[in-house]
Amino acid sequence: MASSASSLEDLASRIKTCTHCGLCEGRTNAVPGEGNPRAEVVFIGEGPGATEDAQGVPFCGASGRFLDELLGSINLNRADVYITNIVKCRPPGNRDPLPEEKAICAQTYLVPQLGLIKPKLIVTLGRHAMHFFLPNLKISEAHGRVFRRDGQVYLPLFHPAVALYNGSTRGQLVEDFQIIPRLLEQLR
Ligand code: SF4
Secondary structure (H helix, E strand, C coil): CCCHHHHHHHHHHHHHCCCCCCHHHCCCEEEEEEEEECCCCEEEEEECCCHHHHHHCCCCCCCHHHHHHHHHHHHCCCCCCCCECCCCCCCCHHHCHHHHHHHHHHHHHHHHHHHHHCEEEEEECCCHHHHCCCCCHHHHHHCCCCEEEEEEEEECCCCCHHHHHCCHHHHHHHHHCCCHHHHHHCCC
């Protein structure tokens, strides 16, 4: 049987040539995700921005540097976790991904990725990722709270890109991040 790492690589190869939705038309690089194929925690953002599209790497711009800082604050780094997005190709002009783009991309790629990694904890970053798993919640109310659905544990957090430019959201995200190690300890 194929290892989860090689199966993740197979998925990444398919993502890089995917034409299942219109977002393929404007992309430079699809961004499958990266990290530990056996991560205990998976971080899921919205979609690639300009820097991610140029490099094919998730969270590699300013918000990525902030995410690295946040991971460091709980003694983790990128090699410990897995980082990906709801849509793997950049929406033009950084517009919000459309409902049909999110649905087709997440069902085709994100759900199988999570099935291979089998994380103890899924951390959603921003409302788009949260709504795929936890519809109808408000991020302003749900951030920093733990949810359990069908045996999976979720922690919705603000998106680092939003927090970068809003001091109070930034402080809240830093505070919410500290829940992760305590939660992982309980889940082990
Ligand atoms: S966003 Fe997802 S579904 Fe759309 S083309 Fe890219 S990889 Fe395929």
